[in-house]
Amino acid sequence: MSYREKLLKEGKSGRRSAKASKTSGQDTALPPVAERIAQVQLNTVTGEITILDANGADLGNEAMAVAKAYANEALKENLAEQVDAHNRMMEQIGSIHLGTPAPNQFPQLVPEPFDQPEPVLPEPRKLDWKAWLCPARRNAILNSNERRVSEHQRQQLQWQSERENHRRKEGQRAALYQRAQQASVPAMELVLDDHLMDIDWPQETCLSFELSADGKVLMLDVDLPEIEDFPKTELRLYQRGIGVSVKELSDTALRKLYMAHVHGMGFRLIGEGFACAPSVETVVLSGFTQVTNAATGRVEDKYLYSVKVKREAWGAIQFGNLGQVDPVEALAAFELRRDMTKTGIFRAIEPWGS
Structure with a gap:
């Protein structure tokens, strides 16, 4: 309501x-x-x-x-x-990494429901006593009923057609997931695209990826939020009256949360990449923000970190105990390019190539 x-x-x-x-x-x-x-x-x-x-x-x-x-x-x-x-x-x-799947955990297809209700046949208009006395009125009611039935038949045919079209598309999606599980490169690309869009990111997330022709290397680029635009408040309702109190995070707490988030996103995406693409042996994940160049005024990509991860090494993580995993430290265990102070201030780096 x-x-x-x-x-x-x-x-x-x-x-x-x-x-x-x-x-x-x-x-x-x-x-x-x-x-x-x-x-x-x-x-x-x-x-x-x-x-x-x-x-x-x-x-x-x-x-x-x-x-x-x-x-x-x-x-x-x-x-x-x-x-x-x-x-x-x-x-x-701060906990986006908790949903990371194990590398051998291929995503389940989530069916899209067909939620259009089936058309209901309208009740026919009944002939009243006036209709029996007036042929024109009787014919008008009968013709109206015929039009209603005809319109219902048209709607029913359209509904059946749309339902069959939906079933066909769902069947194609199911076949696509099956081919991806069998390491078909085009299918893995489509499943990655389909699955990554279904993730409930806490903030709007833009990313791009490229899968090598042999399906062994996955390159991922993710557009990270700028810390200036990062949410930094905790809210609480007034116990009396109408109002909301706002507690702003300290600079230290904000940077700690920002570090957890940008590394947690990378951790999650690496895991999703390995899970969605069974043939992938290496994932290269690079996170960047967009900043304005003070010399030219142009908006440019500033890479905060770039990490290269092998499947075998990734599999050593205990995915049943992710609550004890710090994504900031976890990514540092791999081939990581990152220039970051202990307080979470980043300087630009050159990302890994393929």
Whole structure:
């Protein structure tokens, strides 16, 4: 249920906050601005709460007062959901490597459900007594029923065609995964593309990869977030009243989290590469950020680290105990190019070639 639906439901049922109910005899009808409320926006940097309309426009203090007065509990629930989502995302940022599969753990195909409901045959219009007295009315009802049946048949045929098309595509995907498991290079490339897009990254992630013609070397490049754009707050709901407190991470804690994230992403991608492409013997993973060159003004790639990993060495990791694995240290056990201080300040490096 959307926040607007909750607001209208609470308002129409007459439930109001204790503050609003102090005035006896006050009209409980919802103010006009309530009809325009569509969503609650929480700024995870400042903790500011804004009430918006359907177009994303700020409805101001009046809407906030209405929300507190007429839908206080719904407002708290909505804010709690946003706070929980942000804090979960912050936890996932530092532990993205925990989902890394073992190198022999080929990904399972996750079927895409066909979620279009089957068309329902409409109830035919019944002939009333007027239809028996008036042939024209009777013919109109019968013709209307025929058109409904004809339209239903058309919709049914289209639905069956789309269902068969979906089944065919799912069959092709299943065959693709089977060929990839048998080390077909084109199939492994497609499975990598399909599977990596399905991973629930805590932040938007852009990456590219190239598989050698013999299927033995996988090159991965991942566009890492800049630390300046990195989320750095922890949120907590007020125990009393409506509000969210914001705790900003210290510079040291932020850099520690950033190190864990950028290395954790690399760790996860290396593992996914070995798992999705059984013939791959070497994965070369390079992580970069995009920075503006102060001399030219051009945006350029700045590589933070580049690591070359052999399958046999990768298999020595205890994938059943990843909670005890530090991805920053783990990548250093392989052929790693990285110029990083103990406090997590990176300098540009030259990445590995193939």
